[in-house]
Amino acid sequence: MRTKRVIAQTKFETISVLRNGEQLLLSLILPLGMLIFLAKAPLLSGLGIVGPGADPLTVALPGALSLCLASTAFTGQAIATAFDRRYGVLRQLATTPLGTNGLILGKLGAVVAVVVIQFILAFAIAVGLGFNSPVNPLALILTTLLGTAALLSLGLLMAGTVRAEATLAGANLIWVLMAGVGGLVIAHPGEWGTVVGYLPSGALGDAMRAAVGGAGFDIKALIVLLVWGLLGTFAARRWFRFE
Amino acid sequence: MVSDSALTIRGLHYSYGAHHVVDGIDLDAATGSILGVLGPNGAGKSTTISLAVGTRAPDAGRVEIFGHDPFRDHASTSLLAGVMLQDGGLPMSAKPLQVLRHLASLYPNPLSVDELAEPLGLHEFSTRTIRRLSGGQKQRVALAAALIGRPRLVFLDEPCAGLDPQAREVVHDFIRELAAASVAVVLTTHDLAEAEELADEVVVIDRGRIIAQGAPEDLRNASPAGRRLVITVGQPLEPAPRELLATMNRIAATSVVGAALVVDGDLDSTQIAGLCTAVAEAGLAITDIDMHSQSLADVFFELTGRPLR
Numbered sequence: 001m002r003t004k005r006v007i008a009q010t011k012f013e014t015i016s017v018l019r020n021g022e023q024l025l026l027s028l029i030l031p032l033g034m035l036i037f038l039a040k041a042p043l044l045s046g047l048g049i050v051g052p053g054a055d056p057l058t059v060a061l062p063g064a065l066s067l068c069l070a071s072t073a074f075t076g077q078a079i080a081t082a083f084d085r086r087y088g089v090l091r092q093l094a095t096t097p098l099g100t101n102g103l104i105l106g107k108l109g110a111v112v113a114v115v116v117i118q119f120i121l122a123f124a125i126a127v128g129l130g131f132n133s134p135v136n137p138l139a140l141i142l143t144t145l146l147g148t149a150a151l152l153s154l155g156l157l158m159a160g161t162v163r164a165e166a167t168l169a170g171a172n173l174i175w176v177l178m179a180g181v182g183g184l185v186i187a188h189p190g191e192w193g194t195v196v197g198y199l200p201s202g203a204l205g206d207a208m209r210a211a212v213g214g215a216g217f218d219i220k221a222l223i224v225l226l227v228w229g230l231l232g233t234f235a236a237r238r239w240f241r242f243e
Numbered sequence: 244m245v246s247d248s249a250l251t252i253r254g255l256h257y258s259y260g261a262h263h264v265v266d267g268i269d270l271d272a273a274t275g276s277i278l279g280v281l282g283p284n285g286a287g288k289s290t291t292i293s294l295a296v297g298t299r300a301p302d303a304g305r306v307e308i309f310g311h312d313p314f315r316d317h318a319s320t321s322l323l324a325g326v327m328l329q330d331g332g333l334p335m336s337a338k339p340l341q342v343l344r345h346l347a348s349l350y351p352n353p354l355s356v357d358e359l360a361e362p363l364g365l366h367e368f369s370t371r372t373i374r375r376l377s378g379g380q381k382q383r384v385a386l387a388a389a390l391i392g393r394p395r396l397v398f399l400d401e402p403c404a405g406l407d408p409q410a411r412e413v414v415h416d417f418i419r420e421l422a423a424a425s426v427a428v429v430l431t432t433h434d435l436a437e438a439e440e441l442a443d444e445v446v447v448i449d450r451g452r453i454i455a456q457g458a459p460e461d462l463r464n465a466s467p468a469g470r471r472l473v474i475t476v477g478q479p480l481e482p483a484p485r486e487l488l489a490t491m492n493r494i495a496a497t498s499v500v501g502a503a504l505v506v507d508g509d510l511d512s513t514q515i516a517g518l519c520t521a522v523a524e525a526g527l528a529i530t531d532i533d534m535h536s537q538s539l540a541d542v543f544f545e546l547t548g549r550p551l552r
Contacts, residue, residue: 001351008348012337020336084334092332092388095296096349097321242298 005098009106014113017076026071026175027114028121034185035064035122039129049186057131058213061122063185065140066147066208068118070178070201073111073148075171078155081107082167085159091242104156111152115144131213139211146225147204153232154200160240177201197221200228247274247309249323249396249427250295255304257290264290265301266451272427274395277418279442279459280431281543287451288431289329292398295429296326308396322350325394329401331385335374339365339384342373343391350392359387363413378405386414396427403437415441435540447543454546462542471541472506472515474522475531480504487525494518510534 017023037043038060044050050059084090094100123131159167178184183202187193187209196202203224210218250272257265265287272278282288293299295306297313297320306313313320326332333342340356343365347353360366363383368376373384382405389397399418403411418441421428432438438445439459447455447462455462480499487504491497494517495508506518515534522529 005349008345012345016334016336087335088328088330088332089334091293091298092326092328094298095321095324095326096346096392097318097351098349099317099321 001097002102006102006105006109009093009098009102010109010113013080013106013110016080017072017110017114020080023076023080026076027068027118031064031067031071031118032121032125034067034179035060035125036129038063039126044186055131055133055213057126057129058133059186059209061126061131062208062212062214063205064122064126065119065144065212066184066201066204067179068122069115069144069147069151069204070175070184072114072118074151074155074178075175076114077107077111077152078159078171079168081156081159082162082164082171085242086164088243094242107156108148108152111148115148119144133213135213136211136216139207139217142217142222143204143207143211143225146222146229147200147207149229150200150204150225150232153229153236156240157232157236160236160242198224200225203228248272249274249309250429251305251307252291252295253305255291255294255306256302257287257294257299258302263451265294267304268448268451268453270295270429270446270453272396272429274427275422275425276443277422277428277430277441279438279445280429280448281433281435281438281445282431282448283433283549286448288448289400291448292326292328292400292429292431296320296324296398322392323394324396324398325389325392327385327389327397327399327402329404331373331381333373333381333384333388336372338369338372339376339380339387340369342384343387346388346391352393353391354393356387356391359390362417363387364410379407379410382406383410383414386417390421394426397421397429399428399430401432402430403432403434435543447546449547455542471508471534472510472518473531473533474504474506474518474529475533476502476504476522477528477530478502484525484527487521487527490521490525491518494521 017027039057044056044059045052050056090103093103098106155171158171162170178201181188182199183193183196183205185205187205188196197206203221206221207218207225210216210221248271250270252268252270255265255268256263268287268291270278280288280291294301295313297317300314308320309323311319311323313324340360343356343359347356360369363386365383365387368380373381376384382402386399386402389399402418403414406414418428418430430438430441442459445456445459445462446453479502483499488497488499491504491506494514495506495510497504497506504522519529519532
């Protein structure tokens, strides 16, 4: 019965995301558009991010996958949860047999469901564009799970502690920063690269680039993600307020 | 009809920092009856409901819903109690019947969505998302949401706020039917007429404490001032018209409330005529004259020294 309720909540939340225009823009159009743009335009080779003759998809695909996670697990859930909190939806659902834990599991389920859809589309597009570099499935799954845990817990922490409008602005801004300068989409050289390697965005980017088209497991990056996930979960449990 | 205790609250305390929002409340609700919880905004009504349904843990005291603790044994109480929150608690981007179908899927033995949609008139606006509904329409969906799981105890937080008189009547009929079907209803409101009309028993809360309780008629009768004459004039009485008040006070005790002169006491026809003459001679246009026995609003005013709103 409990599983049935969590599945029902997962379904409801997934459909809400897929029906919401802004969420679709954030979750599908922007990451997949970026994938195609970076694969086709000579930007990455022009900037020297990929060497001459190398496949730009070895950067563009892991970058797009990481951006998909940032959209769905962090920004999308932070905004949706913040407004659900504002309108009392969380309190209402907490009074039903679903309960608080079921609510969180439902959100996690919805994130995983949307991420699976995003990944299928991203891989299909990449293969269509000629991607044929190695992918380590185990590393990809581990990166995705730890990245989801870190980003979702931090997104919920934000949604549960600040006002809905502040979350809306903040979660979008952080998305742009993570993508632009946070090491999510491309690895940054030098000291800045070292710094962002310890942030969830840089660690996710590093781990994803290793799993897709790279060496496999980036153990250090995975440990950083794990620590952020634990910190985020602890903080969200401690400070999240339903009203 | 056998009535059982559906809700028992004893010595409930809750604070936000140093502010005691709920400061030692006891409540009992029985199956088949309607308990009205009255009080001004910020009196602690909604917090009491949160504590009663287990979405917050009390600082002290205990709550039992049919013998179960809603905070520790949420699995049991969530099946027994339905909640209609003041702000609706509905996801904005979904449509009303989708929300209800989803909520129904969370309960083992729910009502069918149509059983609620039909009498509450939800079909009229079922193609719109919750975001696009009027306040009254949202309220009706929220009421359906509270009832979908066939609860035996229902908490309704200001269920008629923002409803037009017709929709209000529909909701009132619904509430009476619930009680007739042996459901225990806990109704918070700051609308006294609503409490007088519906509640079997009324509890008046102010600043986190119960300041009066009993059947609505008992509360009214317990009040010392039996009758009252309210003369409303066309403009606010500021500053207070001293001369007029002096004249009126020679006939009976008079006070000014906004644009009204309030005269307490058992008045005879000569006194009433004298009071009205005094107002007319002061050059004030009388727009309304009301003589009524004490309402719960008057009782509240007397108990707290403040109007309810």
